[in-house]
Amino acid sequence: MKLALRMSLFLAGCAIILLGLNVALGGFETLGWQGDGRFFAITDHELFAIRDNHIRFIAGVWMTVGMLMMVGAAILRQMRTVLLSLIAMIFVGGLMRLSSADADLLSSSDIAPSLIGELVLFPLLGLWIIFATKDEAGA
Numbered sequence: 001m002k003l004a005l006r007m008s009l010f011l012a013g014c015a016i017i018l019l020g021l022n023v024a025l026g027g028f029e030t031l032g033w034q035g036d037g038r039f040f041a042i043t044d045h046e047l048f049a050i051r052d053n054h055i056r057f058i059a060g061v062w063m064t065v066g067m068l069m070m071v072g073a074a075i076l077r078q079m080r081t082v083l084l085s086l087i088a089m090i091f092v093g094g095l096m097r098l099s100s101a102d103a104d105l106l107s108s109s110d111i112a113p114s115l116i117g118e119l120v121l122f123p124l125l126g127l128w129i130i131f132a133t134k135d136e137a138g139a
Contacts, residue, residue, distance in 0.1 A: 002076065005132050008125060009073035009083070016066030023059035027052040065089070080133050087126040094118025 022033040028040070028051065042048045065086050072079035072086075097106065097115055105111055 002132055005128055006073040006076060009069050013066040013069030016069060017063050020059045020063030020066060024056050024063060028055055077133055080129060083129055084126055087122045090118050090122045
């Protein structure tokens, strides 16, 4: 049971790192790993460069979430609180998607899988961590 949990954490970490690299190395325009196509025109190059730099930073933070998940797969007991905190961060991020208030977008095949992962699958992963480490929580 713990092996499956560790594998799930490791794979989730790998996926998060790949998603982060797509934006960290490609900026707003991304490297195209989630689909290709231009989706905006730059009208203010200086402002774009500033915002693009900020989004690369956020992608680096996201990559670190993935790295910590991978470390947590190796040392589950020691990383329990960190992992649960990361899962809470991901859940809150999913809740923030709802602020777009665009039901068509949120239910689209481009967003719904991520939203389901953030609001359902990651909380379930958190419960799995809680139950798998409950005897070790105070240790």
